[in-house]
Amino acid sequence: MKFSTKGRYGLRAILDMAIYQNSGPITLNSIAERQGLSEGYLEQLMAPLKKSGIVKSIRGAQGGYILAKQPKDITTGEIIRALEGPIAPVGCVSEDYPEECERAEGCVTRMVWAKVRDSIAVTLDSLTLQDLVEESKKQTEKGHYMYYI
Amino acid sequence: MKFSTKGRYGLRAILDMAIYQNSGPITLNSIAERQGLSEGYLEQLMAPLKKSGIVKSIRGAQGGYILAKQPKDITTGEIIRALEGPIAPVGCVSEDYPEECERAEGCVTRMVWAKVRDSIAVTLDSLTLQDLVEESKKQTEKGHYMYYI
DNA sequence: CTAAATCCTTATCGAATTAATAAGGTTTCT
DNA sequence: AGAAACCTTATTAATTCGATAAGGATTTAG
DSSP: OOOOHHHHHHHHHHHHHHHHOSSSOBOHHHHHHHHTOOHHHHHHHHHHHHHTTSEEEEOSTTOEEEESSOGGGOBHHHHHHHHHOSOOSSGGGOSSSOOOOTTGGGOHHHHHHHHHHHHHHHHHHTOBHHHHHHHHHHHHHTTOOOOOO | OOOOHHHHHHHHHHHHHHHHOSSSOBOHHHHHHHHTOOHHHHHHHHHHHHHTTSEEEEOSTTOEEEESSOGGGOBHHHHHHHHHOSOOSSGGGOSSSOOOOTTGGGOHHHHHHHHHHHHHHHHHHTOBHHHHHHHHHHHHHTTOOOOOO
16 A cells, blocks of 8 residues: 555655745756656656646746646645546545446445545645645754655 | 555455354355455465454364454454555555655655555544444445445 | 757556465364 | 365466656757
């Protein structure tokens, strides 16, 4: 039961953007360097993030990516869903198109998974990028360098 | 971000046992039949469940498995951990032996994952097998046959 | 107008994980 | 003694994951 590197790296990348956004677009190259991630892999993460309206891209020289919304209006849930798909600890309780199952109606274990799904969703949806930026500032003041993982 | 069939099938198997326990051990064969699972695969699930003190086995003819504790004293968290390992949406926040990470100290995204881990753990740990048995009775009264998935 | 910087897309590949089966062994009851 | 059941390990096919590669498209700067 793990999130893949898509969600993990993607969240780091977006937080990186939120922290370093001040003037002009941010290149994948600079994110990759700061975060120790591969630029090629980051490129693949940007496609769904763009599609979900979380980032915008600016092509050409001096181009890069910018956040499409204010950090306070972007939740971690949004980011994770863009990268990992709907939250679904098991297929039959997927947020989007749950898998069919003959006896889903009276299924007791299914209720367990639905509760798990909801608890994950509530947690991720109640955290905004702004929250993370502020936490990051606190940590920097404490002398800790940066988020990782 | 999915639980594997180990956790899903295992939870069904244990709930099946809780419902059908009355006198004498329950054979894997009968669980497999009722639940539509393969007996061979169930065998593999029983090893860790036994090791975790959730079930006991009785060997030989007329043998089978019985719950090692009362349903009210078995949580879904226990069962899932026995089968899937420690709850850990990402390695660095594993309940058991979190993976090392240079900058774990000031890591902001790590805090996100820790919250996710805790919300899953609280959900699973606050549900007992007894709760599921009762829910199952309710569902049966409503005319729904059984849990599945 | 050309070169460089950057985003964009698709293909490929090895490694790891998963789900399941198979096969044979051990224990205990009748 | 033989059958019923648990027990353990090995194997395998399929899938997913993480990453790299390669080449294309767009825009800016000079």
